Amino acid sequence: MNRLLRTTLPSMPETRVVHKPPNIAEKEQNINLRTINNYNQRHKATLLPELSQGSPVYVRDTKKQGTVLASVAPHSYTVKTETGVIRRNRSALVDLREEDPVVLEPNAPPPVPMGAEVLGLKANKKANPSGTQAPGSLVAEGSGTSLAHTASPTVPGRFDALSRERRLPRRFDDYVMN
Numbered sequence: 001m002n003r004l005l006r007t008t009l010p011s012m013p014e015t016r017v018v019h020k021p022p023n024i025a026e027k028e029q030n031i032n033l034r035t036i037n038n039y040n041q042r043h044k045a046t047l048l049p050e051l052s053q054g055s056p057v058y059v060r061d062t063k064k065q066g067t068v069l070a071s072v073a074p075h076s077y078t079v080k081t082e083t084g085v086i087r088r089n090r091s092a093l094v095d096l097r098e099e100d101p102v103v104l105e106p107n108a109p110p111p112v113p114m115g116a117e118v119l120g121l122k123a124n125k126k127a128n129p130s131g132t133q134a135p136g137s138l139v140a141e142g143s144g145t146s147l148a149h150t151a152s153p154t155v156p157g158r159f160d161a162l163s164r165e166r167r168l169p170r171r172f173d174d175y176v177m178n
Helices: 021-042
Strands: 056-059 066-075 076-080 083-091 093-095 121-123 138-140
Touching: 056 076, 066 083
Parallel strands: none
Antiparallel strands: 056 066, 056 093, 066 076, 076 083, 121 138
């Protein structure tokens, strides 16, 4: 019961035991698991892949490259750099191994920037018949016009492929811009 009874009356220890209902323990466990998951999601906690012996790594704090000598403890490695042997946590090491090298074909269009698919943009694989577009330029989905030649009608040169179109307020409708 976790408290000292200040009485002179005798009592049996069995009568002082607090019995939790079985579903309370399960609810507390679920709350703890949710708390852990929410914390990990909020702080972007991820499990990093393990490094093997001899893997090339980049040490963030010293800004130098090295090779892994051994795994000392979970998430801890000894790394040999040009200045000596150091011990670092896995989060301080960047793996330099190439897992999936990206090989571009000679005539392949350049990759579409991140966020372009949200705006409905795609990479133009070949020039259109009129010849106004360069291969590899970004094209608005459904229209045949390149974004390189598209600008805001009210504010010239203020349109970027990854930003919104900016319009002046109505009070500037009669204002002449050069």
